[in-house]
Amino acid sequence: MTATETPQSIPTTVPTTTVHQNGSGAAPPPPARPGLLLGLLLTGQFMAVLDVFIVNVAAPVIRTDLHTSGSALQLVIAGYTVAYAVLLITGARLGERHGFSRVFQLGVAGFTLSSLACGLAPDSGALIGFRVLQGICAALMVPQVISLIQRTFSGAARIRALGAYTAVLAGGGAVGQVLGGALVSADLFGSGWRPVFLVNVPIGTALLLAGRRLLPVLPGNRERGLDLPGLLVLAAGLGLLVVPLVLGHEEHWPLWGWLALGAGVLMFGLFGLVERRVAARGGSPLIRGRVLRAPGLLTAGGGLLLTMGSFGGFMFAMALHVQAGLGLSPLRAGLVFLPMTVGFGLSGMHWQRLPKRFHPVLPAVALAVSGLGYLGVGLMLREGERIGVGVEALMLPLGLIAGSAYGPLMGRALARVAPADAADASGVVITMIQLGSVVGVAVLGTLFLSGVSYPAAAAVSGRSLFATAVGTCVALLAAAVLAARVRRVG
Known part of the structure; x- marks a missing residue:
């Protein structure tokens, strides 16, 4: 992307000029093994997303095994999310100050050890503490992913990397549901819920070993204080x-x-x-004023917040409906969402192959159509109907359409941010995405639960799901308006 190109002409690119973290203006060498480096970074991101969802499936078993109260169980689930969301911007600044690769490795090491501690926790109090520590380490690890992508990839390679990042965000939720259900159901060696945490240990260990060879050496900028x-x-x-x-x-x-x-x-x-x-x-x-003033950052970020909030909130309500309302097992419930998340990931990676004349309007149109699609799912299930061929058939195209909005919005949020501000921008955008998930589950989850109290008839649960689908549709239409506005930013 040249200095004269705008987000309107190439809406998903970000500036190809790169600088060292020390601000010298020298471009770092391209990665020797870009595919392996991207795989390393996205695996770290995947672990962080996975742990938001995988514990939900194991929650009933944790409660029985540890004799956990309802509030304590909520803290087991929420402790990770709270620490993760609150400290993302701090993690981004630490990465800029001490080196993105170094802080990424530190986050991976801490995440791996805290996952081991969670898997071995003797009681609910220890599990809550280790989950908070896990969230802190995720906040160190995750912001470095986008920062390293911006610093080590350029042009078309950066677009593909951001598309793969989108796929990982979507896939983590689906795999979390399916893998969590499979591990809990398998009850390996009588371990019950513990493998949902221990599965991170071999993955994190492999990342640490590979990171020593693959991560670029980018010096930190100690001139920027911690504020x-x-x-x-x-x-x-x-x-x-x-x-x-x-x-x-x-x-x-x-x-x-x-x-x-x-x-x-x-x-x-x-x-x-x-x-x-x-x-x-x-x-x-902590956040440079010029970052927040970057054309499109806050507008596209707001669209991402509403998009992830809608996706996360509806999936939360849908998971409760199909398990508690329709009686599906955790594994079967996870498989219900698999076509949607696969579609989300595929379109997030490959949407740029669509004719370029469609790119400027793609996010707004896709978000509006997605809203109507969620509404359609709610209509089809509103009287407690079983998950049939019609719903299953709608899931894949719904995911494809939604994913084709997320990728362009992510690109537009970062398109006019200078590489020197990569850490600040990544921290702001990822925080907005994470807050979107939290707010979406809180608002849409409350809307869903206000209409149903389990055990309840499937029809009652279905009508509550329909009300949630209406709220999801409204949120996505608002996101579509923001996506249309970001076209005119610049």
């Missing part, structure tokens, strides 16, 4: 937002949750003031 005031204020704001969203329904939306949400909004305002003050003093703000 501790900004870190603390932002982490507090994100925590005050995420914790009540994750725990609100389980706790019946108590007053403290609403107060925390309000305080979170105030903390974001305070964060803006702190960052301006740091910049005025000649310091190094």
